[in-house]
Amino acid sequence: MQIPGQGQPGAAGRLYNFSAGPSALPAEVLQQAADEMLSWHGCGMSVMEMSHRGKEFGSILAQAFADLRELLAVPDNFRILFMQGGAIAENAIVPMNLIGRRAGFTPKADYVVTGTWSIKSQEEARKYGEVNIAASTEAQGFLSIPPVAEWRLSDDAAYVHLCTNETIVGVEYHEMPMIGQDSGSVVVADASSHILSRPIDFSRVGVVYAGAQKNIGPAGLTLVIVRDDLLDHALPITPTAFNWRIVSDADSMYNTPPTYAIYIAGLVFQWLKRQGGVAGIERANIAKAQLLYDYLDSSAFYVNRVDPACRSRMNVPFQLRDATRNDAFLEAARARGLVQLKGHKLVGGMRASIYNAMPLAGVQALIEFMREFERTSA
């Protein structure tokens, strides 16, 4: 009933896990974490037991910062922050730190709404200032990304917020939009569900943030990458622990950081480097997504309705044309070791999240199963 998964046939009973998050991690990362659990590098302590101020954890943190900077080619004028609260907390922390940045203007920000996550983000920002919806695809069912030329950006906005991959509907920006450098605004991107799956053009963005639990590591860690001229604009009501300047100046140790989650993230960064870095994993991600979308488009039994130009490489929702077969599909998939395929309740049907840690073999196994399920459903 269970098959070896996640690219490590030796790990008994591992499944192909299509969860949207928290989601699959590379088996070799988990194996290393297990091996080092009671004594990291022979130091006599678990990483969980180390003082965050000690030299052991200090070396783990420094390596994680350096590897991430290398992987994403983060420019020198950007700071990397390890925070807490996930993207949902950061939805408040972003406006707290940024919406008041334009002296002489009322606090205001533009939001581009492309799905559930950007809806949540703009709702949260309204607590701290004025929100202008620059564009929305809600009327079209969130099946595409609105062209930048049609965005109605404000002259006085502190920033324009995007969710660059919408996990639930499965739409993705395949290019970081360019907004006028002289507009005084700056792009803020919630990249939670596709960070590290592809390069980021930092010349077009001021802030990128992401919850860890898709492509980085365990839930409970939030990554924020912020241009250094954007650190000093926090509203007075910003909690000290969430003030980007203070977090940055303290090397993410103003409060005790989520040390074990940072350690696992560091192991994932090392694993990514062994996959050829972001360029290498992007090639794999393109291949995996293409295989699955090609199959969906060739099938009369399954359907994905997203505009092909905006389809997510990470989250692939699909419907059975006969929705009464949904439960049978999920049950049969589980019996084949293909798990967490149920679609989000807002969309229904199925969703295959094929993040960095999902091997090509997992996508192949899914397609093979889907073909068979179609055959036996005839």
Place this chain on the structure above:
Amino acid sequence: MQIPGQGQPGAAGRLYNFSAGPSALPAEVLQQAADEMLSWHGCGMSVMEMSHRGKEFGSILAQAFADLRELLAVPDNFRILFMQGGAIAENAIVPMNLIGRRAGFTPKADYVVTGTWSIKSQEEARKYGEVNIAASTEAQGFLSIPPVAEWRLSDDAAYVHLCTNETIVGVEYHEMPMIGQDSGSVVVADASSHILSRPIDFSRVGVVYAGAQKNIGPAGLTLVIVRDDLLDHALPITPTAFNWRIVSDADSMYNTPPTYAIYIAGLVFQWLKRQGGVAGIERANIAKAQLLYDYLDSSAFYVNRVDPACRSRMNVPFQLRDATRNDAFLEAARARGLVQLKGHKLVGGMRASIYNAMPLAGVQALIEFMREFERTSA
């Protein structure tokens, strides 16, 4: 050079770890986590990889809630919340949720200052309302707890905030203070560094909060236990992810919780039950602390200056009478497998944090070493 530690002689190279936090965890908890890392209970997934909405993590979360409620005898009218950001973030989240609770009064709170942590707490609260320092032992070097009878409480305060164990100076409330039930105020206790080491009298307190990284589990998890009539007073600028009512109604899953940290905490709760629960571990903690303080008081070589009535059972700072020997002490201790004994920079000297996971044998080993160090220093 290294000795078996944390009560599990089989775990090669484990040390006696006196870190103030993140700090030692029971070796059997770490061993179980290592064993289950790649496949929890044979489910084919690591706990890190589980959807927080799935039945597997659902069972882990429900068990953790139930065990914690049992261990601390949390009454039915209190909610248990698993949050993020540590006690430092909670220092802001408390006033955001509570300082505006008294209709018709200006937002205001009383703070009792007994060390570094309560200083930080009251500073943070000033962002959200007026702060009255009801009592402070700063002028006396924070070596005691000010008697409740001397506190200058406000008539119109939303709450009175205490830090019931100050990790740096090592003072502890050995009884939850009773403030008048008819005062309209309520006690809020930061119990980060002694939670689960002793019972809590919930009839005297409205909110207890604690960072996990001492007696609960990995850093990155924050525990909040709040009386249900205190859930509905959040200021409008409170981030949704930190609004107690919303977190409570969502069973701590409004945003993705730190799932792995909750799992480890759950293993710690199970371990605590095997130690005889809080009553059992309290007996052990009393014995450990008494042994160490008795030795310190009997020695002319070492000294602890804290008022004996207020000494912490968890954090035992001590000075060498000859401070020039500090580095030699730390180096010789490390060579004996006794680590992370350096005192906080604000106090200097040494500090032995002897949380729940530190066995009596660790304290005995420390005292044996201290005797020997004194002898060889003569």
